Amino acid sequence: MSLYNKQLSASLEDYLEAIFVLSQTGRVARSKDIAEHLQVAPSSVTGALKMLAERQLIHYKPYGYVTLTDRGRQMAGRIVRRHEALESFFCDILGVDPDVAQRSACLAEHAISSEIASRLMLYLEFLSSEKQSGRDVPRAFQGYCRQTEIRSQGTQKPSHT
Amino acid sequence: MSLYNKQLSASLEDYLEAIFVLSQTGRVARSKDIAEHLQVAPSSVTGALKMLAERQLIHYKPYGYVTLTDRGRQMAGRIVRRHEALESFFCDILGVDPDVAQRSACLAEHAISSEIASRLMLYLEFLSSEKQSGRDVPRAFQGYCRQTEIRSQGTQKPSHT
DNA sequence: TTGCAAAGTTAGGCGAACCTAATTATCTTA
DNA sequence: TAAGATAATTAGGTTCGCCTAACTTTGCAA
Numbered sequence: 001m002s003l004y005n006k007q008l009s010a011s012l013e014d015y016l017e018a019i020f021v022l023s024q025t026g027r028v029a030r031s032k033d034i035a036e037h038l039q040v041a042p043s044s045v046t047g048a049l050k051m052l053a054e055r056q057l058i059h060y061k062p063y064g065y066v067t068l069t070d071r072g073r074q075m076a077g078r079i080v081r082r083h084e085a086l087e088s089f090f091c092d093i094l095g096v097d098p099d100v101a102q103r104s105a106c107l108a109e110h111a112i113s114s115e116i117a118s119r120l121m122l123y124l125e126f127l128s129s130e131k132q133s134g135r136d137v138p139r140a141f142q143g144y145c146r147q148t149e150i151r152s153q154g155t156q157k158p159s160h161t
Numbered sequence: 162m163s164l165y166n167k168q169l170s171a172s173l174e175d176y177l178e179a180i181f182v183l184s185q186t187g188r189v190a191r192s193k194d195i196a197e198h199l200q201v202a203p204s205s206v207t208g209a210l211k212m213l214a215e216r217q218l219i220h221y222k223p224y225g226y227v228t229l230t231d232r233g234r235q236m237a238g239r240i241v242r243r244h245e246a247l248e249s250f251f252c253d254i255l256g257v258d259p260d261v262a263q264r265s266a267c268l269a270e271h272a273i274s275s276e277i278a279s280r281l282m283l284y285l286e287f288l289s290s291e292k293q294s295g296r297d298v299p300r301a302f303q304g305y306c307r308q309t310e311i312r313s314q315g316t317q318k319p320s321h322t
Numbered sequence: 323t324t325g326c327a328a329a330g331t332t333a334g335g336c337g338a339a340c341c342t343a344a345t346t347a348t349c350t351t352a
Numbered sequence: 353t354a355a356g357a358t359a360a361t362t363a364g365g366t367t368c369g370c371c372t373a374a375c376t377t378t379g380c381a382a
Contacts, residue, residue, distance in 0.1 A: 011369060031330060044370055046331055063330060063377060090273075094280040107272035112265045119255040119306075126305040137298060144287040172339060192360060205340055207361055224347055224360060 003054045010110035013079050014038055015048040016057060017109075019066055020076035028065045082117045083109040088124055093138050095145065164215045171271035174240050175199055176209040177218060178270075180227055181237035189226045243278045244270040249285055254299050256306065 008016065018037045022029040031049070035042045053060040057072030068076060083105050090101035112120075127137050169177065179198045183190040192210070196203045214221035218233030229237060244266050251262035273281075288298050 009368075032328090040369090041371060042330065043332080043372080047369080090277055090280075094277060094284055096274075096277050096280055100274050100276050104273045104277050108269050111268035111272050113257075113261050115261050116251055116255060116257050116265050119251075119257055122306060122309065123255055123302060126302050129305065130301070135296075140291070141284060141287050144290065145283060148283065170338075193358090201339090202341060203360065204342080204362080208339075 003051070004056060006055065008055070008075075012048060012051055013110055014106075015045070016052060016068075016072060016076045017079045017083065019052075019058060019068060020073065020080055023068065028067070030065070034066075078114075078117075079109060081121070082112065085117060085120045085124060086112075089120060093124070093127065093141070095138070095142060164212070165217060167216065169216070169236075171268075173209060173212055174271055175267075176206070177213060177229075177233060177237045178240045178244065180213075180219060180229060181234065181241055184229065189228070191226070195227075239275075239278075240270060242282070243273065246278060246281045246285060247273075250281060254285075254288065254302070256299070256303055 015034065015038065018034050019029045022033050022037060026033070031042055031045045035045045038045075049058065049060045049066060052058045052072070056069055057075060059067045059069060086108050087101050087105035090096045090104060091098050094101075096104075130137055176195065176199065179195050180190045183194050183198060187194070192203055192206045196206045199206075210219065210221045210227060213219045213233070217230055218236060220228045220230060247269050248262050248266035251257045251265060252259050255262075257265075291298055
């Protein structure tokens with residue numbers, strides 16, 4: 001009846017991801033850093049850390065440093081890879097503004113199943129291999145987008161600038 | 162200070178979408194139908210309908226039928242198109258199980274920006290046009306997936322069946 | 323070494339979104 | 353047309369995730 005196997009909410013996934021990311025750049029993840037990274041109040045972090053500790057995803061003692069358990073690092077890694085795959089797809093394939101891509105990836109990473117995540121990674125790999133074979137799909141798509149813009153020139157409603 | 166322009170939560174978007182979908186199949190969307198469609202208790206529907214009415218997205222009177230306003234239909238349409246684009250991408254391009262694709266689309270539709278949504282639709286269009294020109298990218302990807310499966314045959318950890 | 327600033331936690335409260343149970347309204351049909 | 357069935361709403365409660373304010377702990381500097 002413990003929380004050990006209960007799956008994480010989107011919010012807790014964000015905390016776990018933040019700890020992972022911060023652990024990589026600086027050496028330890030402090031509450032303050034996590035709070036800043038996620039733009040929440042420090043007291044919200046405390047609550048989240050307790051939840052993650054109950055699930056044995058982090059080592060946590062009040063007033064102490066936060067580190068990931070093996071389990072936690074594994075799970076955080078999955079989330080980060082998911083995020084990166086989505087961000088890369090939005091930005092590099094769809095050609096969306098990097099900042100927008102980052103923000104949407106942050107939300108969508110909690111929404112897609114693991115089956116979709118792994119397929120997406122494979123798809124990105126596939127497009128890379130295609131490029132090496134001289135078929136640059138993203139580039140062709142860029143061209144298609146430009147064409148479409150031109151084709152729809154006259155059909156736009158007039159802008160108010 | 163009204164809610165008119167406040168943007169919808171994921172949950173309210175789901176209700177709006179359900180009303181739209183139900184209005185298309187049967188003629189009117191009853192509370193009961195919405196509740197069944199979204200798998201929530203009828204009393205939850207009542208609360209949501211009040212919120213949507215405050216935002217002038219539906220016509221709602223207690224015990225009466227629910228219909229979309231023009232504004233509501235417009236917004237619901239955007240959500241549905243988003244959903245369809247995601248579902249199609251997951252299923253037709255990535256080759257994921259239709260049921261899984263449907264479920265993830267339902268969640269991800271609330272996560273992606275409108276810029277990404279329109280780009281994704283354009284990308285699907287692009288792949289169709291490519292197919293007509295004899296370049297079937299999804300099919301090539303399928304082949305790539307099969308290859309990868311074969312290549313990684315020996316590197317799998319043994320299954321316990 | 324003490325004493326203050328910074329960091330972290332606890333306490334208490336709020337809104338969103340759901341639930342169950344009880345009540346009210348509407349519909350149907352005998 | 354009146355009663356019972358069905359649908360919808362209200363009332364009240366739970367959980368989650370956040371907040372502010374007050375407090376405690378820690379660490380650094382004089």
